[in-house]
Amino acid sequence: MNARIVRLFAFITVLFAVLIGFTSYWSVFDADNLKAERVNKRPLFEAQQIKRGSILAADGTVIARSRPTGSGASVQYVRRYPDGPLFGHPIGYSFAEQGNSEFEQSHNAELTGEDSEFSTLFDEIRGREQTGHDVITNIEPAAQQTALDLLAGRPGAVVAIEPGTGEVKALVSQPPYDPNLVPSSLPELNADPGSPLLDRATQGQYPPGSTFKLVTATAALDSGKIDLDTVIDAPGTIDVQGQPLSNSGGSSFGQIDVTTALTFSVNTFFAQLGQRVGESTLYEYMDRYGFNSKPGIDLPPDQLSVSGVFGPDGKLLKPDDGVDIARIAIGQERLLATPLQMAEVAATIANGGDLMRPQIWQKVRDADGRTVDQLSPERQSEVMSEQTAAQLTEAMKAVVNEGTGTAAALSGIDVAGKTGTAEVPGREECEGLPNQAWFVGFAPADDPRIAVAATVECTDGQGGTVAAPIAAGVMQTLIGG
């Protein structure tokens, strides 16, 4: 029997080796996959046991803070958002069950204190629990409030950027949502037909309409295809690819230059200008402005939309995909842009042609109040020469002073801007209100301190009447005039 007993022992040894094999698979080899598993809430619960840092507005207003519940080993921090819907976008939320979103997600490492391994280890030796850092943003609560008030319940978005630094001063999406309600009513928020969880400022893709003429004009002037004196005949209607393309109200303008064309938003001028500029040049300038790729803002890439020309299947079209250049040049056809992208266009012109990377954060502070990290403004791209920017600024001043954007005028401050009204017939949620109203601009025109894009969905008004006053109000608040 002894030989059989030894064989039985060998068999049991094999069985136990299998156990060690499986244990090492779960604990080591497959561990990363298991940790990333959606139904695995352990990483989230663990994060919830760390005192997450606060998020502050530029003026020190607390946007988000963590409050402890329970005590001892089972202490758990719960996120509170004192101002509710005011900063729901772009700050997002952070809860154990629902996870993190938007700014809370993209700055998770700083907020949980994980970004500084050394000090964490040091704290551990000292017996201190891991504490998150505070993150101070560039967001101005007053501007957020003004934007929400002026949108007045109409779906839309407002983005305000400081042109010289890229600091995001306001980022508002209407309808807003209260992040405090996420733990109790996330399914309801998701099911809401108004999609309050969608950040329209960064994810809403809208036809930019005539505001895109700024991009066309940039490409034409900066590439040298035209200069300020170049005139093009702009009749009331031209024929493009067998379809008529008309000016607003069918007005004929005759031989006009680019400044006049921008001032009165002449479609037939810019359609021909687009054809003259050509697909590849227009695309090159779009790329420089940040179109065709995810924005450089400090939000999670999966929560950002790309601006560009989209095919019927939702795929981004390239210049040689047979795009209708004339209609793209006036911001129609299949061109879609986010409010953030159009704010970057305005900010670039305001900053003399350099696009600064838009950033919501300003400073990271540890629990003792020491500054751990500070935003240093970064040039994302050189879009155009300073001269081109100055020429466009003059034209944009004319838009506000005598053209389509007079509603954006501020008393005592020169405003530069461009209106846009894109017709989007057949949008079901708009119930027969076909227009997407836009205004992009900056102020003061000669020494720009703030650049703004404002847009309103589903309106029967025009960019100049609906969106311009919103942008004006936000600029007024931020300049303090």
Next chain:
Amino acid sequence: MSARAGSATAARGSGRNRELVALIPVALLLTIGFAAVFAQNDSQLSDLSLSYGLYFLAVCLATHIFIRIRLPNADPYLFPLMALLTAIGLVMIYRLDSELAKSLARDQANWFVIGLVLFAVVVQMLRDYTVLERYRYTIAVTGIILLLAPRLPLIGAQVNGAYLGIKIGPLAFQPAELAKICIVVFLASYLREHRELLVVGARRILGVTLPPLKHLGPLLVVWGAAMLMLIVIRDLGSSLMFFAAFLALIYVATGRLSFVVIGMVMFLVGAWVIYNTVPHVTDRVDIWLDPYQDPGDAGYQVLQSMFAQADGGLFGKGFAESMVVIPGGNDPLLPAAQTDLIYTLIVSELGLFGGSAIIVTYLLIAARGFKVALMANDGFSKLLATGLTSVFAFQAFVIIGGVTRVIPLTGVTLPLVSYGGSSILANFILLALLLLVSDRARREARQGRDAERTGVWS
């Protein structure tokens, strides 16, 4: 062993001394473990942890002295190895106390002491354990009744769809733990008597060696009992553990691998039929194959087991660092951490190394147990030691395999480590029987050598 050198007394003494020395690291480990949990929970060391260690060492010493007197020749490693598992179990259970707001560790420590008392009683009463052979049918019937008890009205208790426990007043008990010993004793005795007949009368039918029908009856009864267990107590794990021990014994007794294969095929066929007819078993198997199909409910336990192990990595998160309940409430994040998932908790907090150490400890116990069987001189002793060791090892395999998804997860305890009085008591009875067999085998071996040396037998 080094029995050739030195006198018999010295050899005997050195074995017991090895046992004594081996107990010291066990007590140290317990002390350090308790100290670590203390430090983790209260951020301060307390001399209380030291007193727990001393208390544990004192109890072990008392047992050691008892073994010295009553079982001087018994294997010196089995008791320290089992004490080691108990110590690890105590530390892990103690670590759970504050989180579960219970005093499970105190209960477990009491069970440990009661278990050792029971160990002493069994050793004392069964000086000649061969009397067990005389009562083998009584023992078999007792085992079957114990197994069926959880289905009896009034005292039966259902846990998670399986019938494993009985409840009399405040006392809960898992009778399967004791039944495993009864059944092994019966099988060892029965096979000792019939193994020759099973082999000699075997004939080949269609190229398969079959045991003679006359003697097949009792074996079919065991198979039927395993199947009945699946249906009656609905627990795949304990059924698998019993049947594996049974096949191990058949193999060792007869040497016919074909019997084992036939047994396995019969078990698989039976299990397949039951899988398709008993919903509880169906669920367990389906969840094993794809736990993600119902991550919040049926698949919750096994998924959480995998997730907690993933947190462990190579060296673990450290004592008391793994989350057991969902923060801010009492909902379990690691359900049944003190029983079913205690191995998961060990891997999560002590890592792959901690988990492997546990498995290696079981392997060492199996090695010593089989060594006892090898040294035993008569068929019953050999089969008894083999059976007891096998059922112990298979039980560890079934539950560790369950939490690591090698096999479907079932509610069997991890021997000596899991929280639970019945498990502790049954396993110390098992230890008592193993040491009794070992003591006699080594005594006879030594007497043989002494006789050889003094020339009495030559």
